Amino acid sequence: MTDTNPTSGSASSPSLENLLHETRSFPPSAEFAAQANAQADLYEKASADRLEFWAGQARELVTWKTPFTETLDWSGAPVARWFADGTLNAAYNAVDRHVEAGHGDRVAIHFEGEPGDTRTVTYADLQQEVSRAANALTALGVQTGDRVVIYLPMLVESVVAMLACARIGAPHSVVFGGFSADALRSRVADAEATLVITADGGYRRGAPSALKPAVDEALAPKEGADPTTVRKVLVVRRTEQDVDWVEGRDVWWHEALAEASDQHEPVAVEAEHPLFILYTSGTTGKPKGILHTTGGYLTQAAYTHRNVFDLKPETDVYWCTADVGWVTGHSYVVYGPLVNGATQVLYEGTPDTPHRGRWWELIEKYKVSILYTAPTAIRTCMKWGDDIPGGFDLSSLRVLGSVGEPINPEAWMWYRRVIGGDKAPIVDTWWQTETGAIMISPLPGVTATKPGSAQVALPGIAATVVDDEAQPVPDGGGGYLVLTEPWPSMLRGIWGDLERYKETYWSRFEGLYFAGDGAKKDEDGDIWLLGRVDDVMNVSGHRLSTTEIESALVSHEIVAEAAVVGAADDTTGQAVVAFVILRGSHAGRASTPEGAAEVQKELRDHVGKEIGPIAKPKKILVVPELPKTRSGKIMRRLLRDVAEDRAVGDATTLADSSVMDLITAGLAAPSASSED
Numbered sequence: 151m152t153d154t155n156p157t158s159g160s161a162s163s164p165s166l167e168n169l170l171h172e173t174r175s176f177p178p179s180a181e182f183a184a185q186a187n188a189q190a191d192l193y194e195k196a197s198a199d200r201l202e203f204w205a206g207q208a209r210e211l212v213t214w215k216t217p218f219t220e221t222l223d224w225s226g227a228p229v230a231r232w233f234a235d236g237t238l239n240a241a242y243n244a245v246d247r248h249v250e251a252g253h254g255d256r257v258a259i260h261f262e263g264e265p266g267d268t269r270t271v272t273y274a275d276l277q278q279e280v281s282r283a284a285n286a287l288t289a290l291g292v293q294t295g296d297r298v299v300i301y302l303p304m305l306v307e308s309v310v311a312m313l314a315c316a317r318i319g320a321p322h323s324v325v326f327g328g329f330s331a332d333a334l335r336s337r338v339a340d341a342e343a344t345l346v347i348t349a350d351g352g353y354r355r356g357a358p359s360a361l362k363p364a365v366d367e368a369l370a371p372k373e374g375a376d377p378t379t380v381r382k383v384l385v386v387r388r389t390e391q392d393v394d395w396v397e398g399r400d401v402w403w404h405e406a407l408a409e410a411s412d413q414h415e416p417v418a419v420e421a422e423h424p425l426f427i428l429y430t431s432g433t434t435g436k437p438k439g440i441l442h443t444t445g446g447y448l449t450q451a452a453y454t455h456r457n458v459f460d461l462k463p464e465t466d467v468y469w470c471t472a473d474v475g476w477v478t479g480h481s482y483v484v485y486g487p488l489v490n491g492a493t494q495v496l497y498e499g500t501p502d503t504p505h506r507g508r509w510w511e512l513i514e515k516y517k518v519s520i521l522y523t524a525p526t527a528i529r530t531c532m533k534w535g536d537d538i539p540g541g542f543d544l545s546s547l548r549v550l551g552s553v554g555e556p557i558n559p560e561a562w563m564w565y566r567r568v569i570g571g572d573k574a575p576i577v578d579t580w581w582q583t584e585t586g587a588i589m590i591s592p593l594p595g596v597t598a599t600k601p602g603s604a605q606v607a608l609p610g611i612a613a614t615v616v617d618d619e620a621q622p623v624p625d626g627g628g629g630y631l632v633l634t635e636p637w638p639s640m641l642r643g644i645w646g647d648l649e650r651y652k653e654t655y656w657s658r659f660e661g662l663y664f665a666g667d668g669a670k671k672d673e674d675g676d677i678w679l680l681g682r683v684d685d686v687m688n689v690s691g692h693r694l695s696t697t698e699i700e701s702a703l704v705s706h707e708i709v710a711e712a713a714v715v716g717a718a719d720d721t722t723g724q725a726v727v728a729f730v731i732l733r734g735s736h737a738g739r740a741s742t743p744e745g746a747a748e749v750q751k752e753l754r755d756h757v758g759k760e761i762g763p764i765a766k767p768k769k770i771l772v773v774p775e776l777p778k779t780r781s782g783k784i785m786r787r788l789l790r791d792v793a794e795d796r797a798v799g800d801a802t803t804l805a806d807s808s809v810m811d812l813i814t815a816g817l818a819a820p821s822a823s824s825e826d
């Protein structure tokens with residue numbers, strides 16, 4: 151825990167006091183009248199009997215090989231078991247059953263590559279390809295229970311790879327393509343994966359980028375590291391770049407699939423069989439492998455996708471812009487939409503390639519009716535100007551979603567007016583890698599939406615805001631967001647570290663899941679998220695750990711000490727700002743602007759190599775000292791004041807209260823900053 155006070159709000163979130171007097175709310179429009187009763191009914195059923203409600207959702211939305219008889223076993227709390235005596239297969243639910251129901255010709259995926267190449271994949275096509283991939287994995291020695299790491303760009307093959315793993319009961323661990331070889335190595339090692347699926351590269355910002363070299367580096371022998379557990383690497387050909395080849399280890403994806411049969415019997419697994427591990431940043435230097443299992447996860451992914459977005463699988467075209475490397479891509483590109491039999495757009499590239507209207511062009515082209523994206527993207531498009539989306543027909547849009555970080559009311563209003571034509575409701579959805587699926591969100595048929603608030607726990611979910619003593623705060627009060635009852639898609643632990651799971655989420659408030667977010671309740675009892683209260687930063691909706699970046703910085707030979715903070719940023723919500731003390735012989739290097747710029751570049755590149763480009767600090771400030779309490783804890787609150795150009799707050803608890811004067815005096819001298 152840091153010294154952040156949730157009642158004062160985070161700098162990246164809307165200031166509630168300023169907002170409340172002008173907050174407007176937008177009642178559901180007439181188009182949603184037909185759904186209003188059904189959605190209101192969900193709240194009623196869930197409050198009447200929560201477990202029976204979830205059992206009903208699990209039976210209705212998921213097809214079971216063996217029906218379950220018990221809904222929740224909480225006797226091993228905080229590890230839940232949902233629907234535990236049922237068996238099922240996730241890929242069968244996402245693909246085969248739609249074909250069996252006569253929807254084989256329905257488009258599952260409209261793929262659009264960044265260079266403009268397209269591919270239409272029906273549910274029948276998906277069934278064949280997933281079956282081939284499952285057979286190929288088996289032929290390469292992957293067995294039920296083995297872990298497979300997936301390190302791919304946004305391609306149809308990414309979805310196929312995940313489903314092929316699920317089909318044989320091999321938990322996948324997708325690593326975002328923007329992570330470095332070092333980050334990949336540690337995740338592969340922690341999961342003890344036996345196979346990696348990657349690509350030669352992908353297209354990004356108009357050029358092919360490479361991926362395979364990072365895999366080669368991550369698997370190469372390294373001094374001090376155990377030999378890799380990986381036996382095979384499957385390589386998707388996307389860009390035709392030359393790649394190094396390790397004979398006996400590397401196999402082309404297209405060759406392996408060509409040899410494989412398109413018939414495959416999905417392996418029925420127990421509801422609590424691991425479906426995936428997804429690494430996410432926590433408050434320590436070591437990423438946590440968040441473990442999700444099959445039955446409960448699928449139930450809640452499908453339930454939330456259907457109700458939060460008011461999905462009509464026969465007519466809607468859905469698009470979630472998240473990468474499959476993040477949890478949003480897992481639950482709302484792969485499992486939620488496909489289990490619901492939706493038609494969706496999958497786009498490989500960036501929103502500004504080859505022009506800044508690319509997203510809106512895609513919405514017009516595919517008549518997208520539901521769009522799910524992150525506030526950072528909305529703010530970026532807002533900066534580019536209304537004319538760009540104004541040049542496209544966006545009238546097909548009927549529901550807009552936001553996820554990953556607090557959305558400021560200005561961006562919310564812009565999203566509603568310019569993208570949603572002042573009619574499409576916005577659902578601001580709060581959840582986490584750990585929760586597996588959406589937890590707090592308006593429902594478009596019944597909730598009058600408020601700019602900047604995620605508002606209410608979904609039917610079946612129990613969330614509240616508590617004070618330091620774990621007491622629920624009254625309406626109008628602030629504190630910490632907690633979840634008070636287990637939910638089907640909750641994490642089942644941290645891979646290989648049950649103690650860390652208990653300590654991280656269940657030790658702060660007894661019997662309550664502590665999410666790590668500050669929150670307030672307004673006078674109507676609606677929940678407003680105020681940002682993280684721990685050492686986790688949120689940059690462009692990506693979760694980064696201050697400690698992880700500090701460890702990366704101090705692993706560089708010229709750095710003696712480092713402290714990292716998330717400073718408010720107009721576009722990315724927060725930006726990484728690092729304060730470093732250089733080692734004795736290097737201390738003078740940053741005394742000139744040129745020297746400071748050089749040090750900054752060297753360190754930024756180093757963080758890029760250790761973790762990945764997303765973690766590179768926007769600013770690195772060389773300082774003579776760091777503010778510490780008497781017990782040696784860095785007071786990030788004071789550094790945040792400096793990073794955000796504010797007067798430095800109360801420094802009386804510092805071991806040496808003159809340190810802040812030293813820091814601010816030193817920073818009056820020129821120091822470079824960088825943006826990319």
Ligand code: PRX
Pocket residue numbers: 430477478552553554555556557578579580581582583584604665666667679680681682688691692693
């Ligand atoms: O701080 C909250 C923020 O993102 C964190 C979870 O990050 P991650 O596990 O990477 O998952 C992101 C996608 C679900 C949360 O602890 N967060 C997520 N959604 C919102 C949000 N903050 C405010 N409003 C949201 N809608």
